[in-house]
Amino acid sequence: MIAETVCSAVSAAGLGIAAVTAYRKRFLSAARLAAYSLVPIGLVLTGVVGWAADTAFSLKAWVGFGVLGAAWLMFLGTRAVERRTGGTRKERKAAKAAQREAVAPAASAPSLGGSSRPAAARPAAKPQSAAPAEDFSDIEAILKKHGI
Structure with missing residues (x-):
């Protein structure tokens, strides 16, 4: 009963402010204010306010x-752990199997061999002045x- 009275008072005050604005x-x-001020009365008439008051108490x-x-919270926690560990066991097994079955896994590794330029072609270090x-x-x- 109190919630309905408060909503009615808020709507009446909003309509008064809308009238002054107009x-x-x-x-x-003014039209926007009138629309906002009619929302509490609409909620009272549909019974949402009574339901919310009954739910709150x-x-x-x-x-x-x-x-x-x-x-x-449990859902979010399991998602965070799954992201941190890199997925489920099935996904990790599939990734390892795909890595083993690669045609040439070392083909993309950079070569660590000697450079094609001779040592004399490299620029000398700058002397400190x-x-x-x-x-x-x-x-x-x-x-x-x-x-200073």
Whole structure:
């Protein structure tokens, strides 16, 4: 009974706000507000509010929601474990059998043999210069300029 009264009050307030909005010549917003404010009355008239109130205060319904939640958590847990382990046993056996039956399993492996270029053709390593000392002096000069 209280839920129906609250829904009626919310609908009346929404229709009042829609009327004020329409008075301000914002008809599209007023129509949208009127539609939203008629939803609670529609729910009361269809009996959804009574059903929801009976469900909310029913111990049997809350136990049912708990069982559904536990089933959902178990489903998600098994999916996570299945993804982590790489599938079921049948899928792993099929993957191993397919790998053994490959025509040339080493054909796609990269070769580790010697390179075709001679050692002299490779570029020599760059010698280190005294440039880093100059970089630090520039930084020190900037810091001294700013009083740091």
